[in-house]
Amino acid sequence: MLVGMDIDHSPVQRPPTTPASRWKTLLLLGSLVAVGPLTTDMYLPALPSIAEDLHSGAAAAQLTLTAMLAGLALGQLVFGPLSDAIGRRVPLLVGVAVHILASVLCAFAPSFAVLDVLRVLQGLGAATSTVVTMAIVRDLYEGTAAATILSRLMLVLGTAPVLAPTIGGAVLTWSNWRGIFGLLAVVSAAVLVVTARALPETLPVERRRSGGLARSMRDYGTLLRDRVFIGLILLAGLGMSTIFAFVAGSPFVFQEHFGLKEQQFGAVFGLGSVRVVLATQLNVRLLRRRSPRVVLIAAICLAAAGGVLLLVLSVSGVGGFPGVLRPLWLVLFAIGFVLPNAPALALSRHGHMAGTAAALLGAVQFGIAAVTAPVVGFLGTGPAAMASVITGGPVIGLLVLGTLVRPRRPDSGLTTH
Template sequence: MSSGLLRSFASGPTGIPGRLRVALILGALIALGPLTIDTYLPALPRVGADLQAAETTVQLTLTGTLLGLALGQMLIGPLSDAWGRRLPLLAGTALHVLASAAVAVAPSIEVLAVLRVLQGVGASAGAVVGLAVVRDLYTGRQGATMLSRLILVMGAFPVIAPTLGGFLLRWTSWRGVFLFLAVYGLVMLVVVTRGLPETLPANHRRSARLGPTLRTYGTLLRDRTFVGLVLVAGLAMAGLFSYVSGAAYVYQQQFGMDQQTFGLLFGAGAVWLVIGTQLNPVFLRRYEPRRILTVAVLAGVAIGAVLFTLTATGTGGLPALLAGVWALLLSAGFVLPNAPALALARYGESAGTAAALLGALQFGIGAATSPVVGVLGNDAWAMATSMFGATALGALALLAVVRPWTLPDLGDDADTTDDELDGDALPAAA
């Protein structure tokens, strides 16, 4: 890829500084997955009523989406290392558009569940390619900082999506929500086609053959530190999806909120996640990512224990539940950028495959966790129990597998500096 193309990407006619443009485009791409998950949350009870399906069965459509996100990344990640970033991204996003349109006319819960898997596969392209592009351009603390900024952009979608879903449901059925997702996907196709250059040069691409791909996955899975960091990130995601899968039932059924109020409170939770991600770069100026990650994980365990106790004893009601959940989301805002940044810093040319395994295990763990809240009863205690369990397992993975005190410090070994990125040029991919 030529430096001229990257320079155009950095400081094109929009006049938006390079780092901000990268964050906006990649954040919107990565957000396709969360938007696909969150927009229809207020409609979960209505989907069950319309398709005559039990609550736990409807929640499995969420699990199907997460499985699609996990499986899709395992496929698309290696392809992005072999073919470059743009082609797999465009193909995956197109699949998401088609699947979203098909979900809008699904005649049964079974068909809807299958199509949700395909939706997840399509949305996974934005997730894995977005992370790979970050690794193409940045490493070390700069990578963690960029991931924090991406999660800021992503955080806007959990804030907006349930509220938007509730608004759409005032004018249309839940099927209209999926038509909206199809339109969003079409917009992203245009954005990628016109605004995202290739970041992986041809001479840095890897073989797309099955054998080399499996060997790369084998190398990653034999790396104890990488696997441990993936587990930490995945269990943080599991805690987040425990909240995502249970919140609609807890807020609307247990506490009697309408769809619009639910959307506002759900979005307020996402604000705390965003606050954590945006405080993270401030702390990165003084502390190493491994130190921030350790403190955030251990703080999450303490908060989860308090939340579990409050809901088990029925103490504090809705205010106590909100305070505990929001504090857990704040701690997750520090975990979610730093664990992937530490994991991906070890792999450059195989960034797509490494990001695929990272994302697949994150969403796979989230998929396994999301039905737990329904099995436990879809109430505040069930949601708190699942969130606390995920954070406790994440702490165990960090201390027993990663052993953060053994990790090297990450200097500003990025391919770029803040001054370069806020100037006229982006770096050539390394």
């Protein structure tokens, strides 16, 4: 770990003051956080063909998703504290460059073993754009304002899972799965150029945290002793696990079980993603009348109820394809309220170490998601397998809410937020 190094002395960005400048900042940050979802979702229509081309089954194909998520989780633990020590720009630009290199190499992977290793490297590169963007939001905003900005970021971020499978399906009409990774490299290169030109430093030198690895370990220890913080990041992780159970299971459920074509799958997947995006934008309006705490509690309860209905209909087969889609969309809609509010409440507790807090948050989110993907593959490729894991996230979330967060107790620190 670099110690006490003030690498970037570029002017520090202050919170934008005009609507135009705020939207410019949001679009720039949205393009950065979109790198991860694009890397995850663009190749989803190709998972069955990757399994066939590399002579393996669905579980092996889904492990490429796990590998990428593992890289995302590990990278955030490293780059979050690093961005607290040396500033946001340098780790961000290096990470996107690593992602470009890994994407190019993925396009030439000869086997699943090589592809898995390269997907870990891809995840490490994408981790910087994820964790550093979260830290930048905390540099500039806090509390309800941070939750609002995160909700607006979800609007930009949400276009990635909506468009990515459709784009991937379109690529497959003239190329194969290797062409998808080539396109990812081109997109990341464009993001790198725009970021290098338009994003200034947001962490002033006087707020940077020196001390190297020892200081990082102490900071992580402080965070891990905060029961409410741990509960909130677990809720964020369980919300992400629900999303990735859908991501990992839907290509096989929709294409192999229900017989959708690759392009049809992209459209249906996008409609599910729209529910998440719609919820994040309604969240902005709700925050004008209700606190993030209240919205978070209601969303987890709604997601759990929708998940139970999804599981019942999936196991029984009642309703067929529409019987799976409707409760699935309800769960995704509810999770759209969890994704901005749980992180915002968590990060508001430790603003002085925003990068490290965002790193632990991201590591938990993507670490849980990394475990989720192979669990779906292990249980099978039918609707019941996907529904079981999707339902597990919000149901366990209710337990976390009651045992760790305990939002109605004064010692939670959330009663007035």
